[in-house]
Amino acid sequence: MQKTIKQAASCTGIGITGQTDCTAMFHPAPPDTGIVFIREDLPGKPEIPCRPEYAQVDARWTSLVDNDIRIEHTEHLLAAIAGLGLDNLQIRLNSPFIPVVSSFSSREFVQTLSAAEPVLQDKAKKYFCVKEPVCVENSFFHQDKRYDRFLLALPAPELILTYLLDYPDKEIPTQTAHFAFGNLSDFTSELAAARSYITEREYETVVKLIGKNIEDCLVISKGPLNLQWDNEPARHKVLDLLGDIHTMGRPVKGHFIGFRTGHKDNNQLCQKLKMQVKEELCT
Structure with missing residues (x-):
């Protein structure tokens, strides 16, 4: 069965370029939503779904890019989401950057999402x-x-x-x-x-x-x-x-x-x- 989280949670850290603090806020999402990133710092709060056509590598990390809208440094958060078997999430960001946590590992993301109580949903996992x-x-x-x-x-x-x-x-x-x-x-x-x-x-x-x-x-x-x-x-x-x-x-x-x-x-x-x-x- 598909899985989301029961309640909202967040992680804060420094962006990958070391220049700014940033926060990722995790929210439950309905079945078949997938993983969706939302840039709340931009007009209209544009969304980028996690899909391979948006993935690219410019430096030493992976990003999702749709035109000029960027989600930087996705790999450690997506590893936590995959490892926990989560299917549906909204991830709201206040900058282009997913925060660096726990020495560039996924540990703090796993702890935060686990504390948000993963729950099963009424649709089969695909x-x-x-x-x-x-x-x-x-x-x-x-x-x-x-x-x-x-x-x-x-x-x-x-x-x-x-x-x-x-x-x-x-x-x-x-x-x-x-x-x-x-x-x-x-x-x-x-x-x-x-x-x-x-x-x-x-x-x-x-x-x-x-x-x-x-x-x-x-x-x-x-x-x-x-x-x-x-x-x-x-x-x-x-x-x-x-x-x-x-x-x-x-x-x-x-x-x-x-x-x-x-x-x-x-x-x-x-x-x-x-x-x-x-x-x-x-x-």
């Missing part, structure tokens, strides 16, 4: 189902050597995400993370709190993008790290992938396997996937 394999293949160069990356979606009876993290210089040890999303408690305890990270060589580039938010970002250096799990970086990649997949606008059934991939690859796959499953829904 899924996008991967019907046949879909793959995105890209590459990058590091020190004049080419490295490949790929993201593959396969049919599966539930949502399963697998990620292999592998940096050319091994700034982070090669590691994997694998999750099947059939158990809400596993998502809450084992994935939602996985923090975003950068490597030391990325620091100067990233600080120009996110300003003082860099203080809440896990920086991977040669010294000892206080990781929550040995594979926390790979777990965060799974969290990002979950949020980006949810730009499809509905829960998805399929097995997604990523190797060295990021937001741009996730978005490319969703654009391919929407053509396959445009009107093909499953229960």
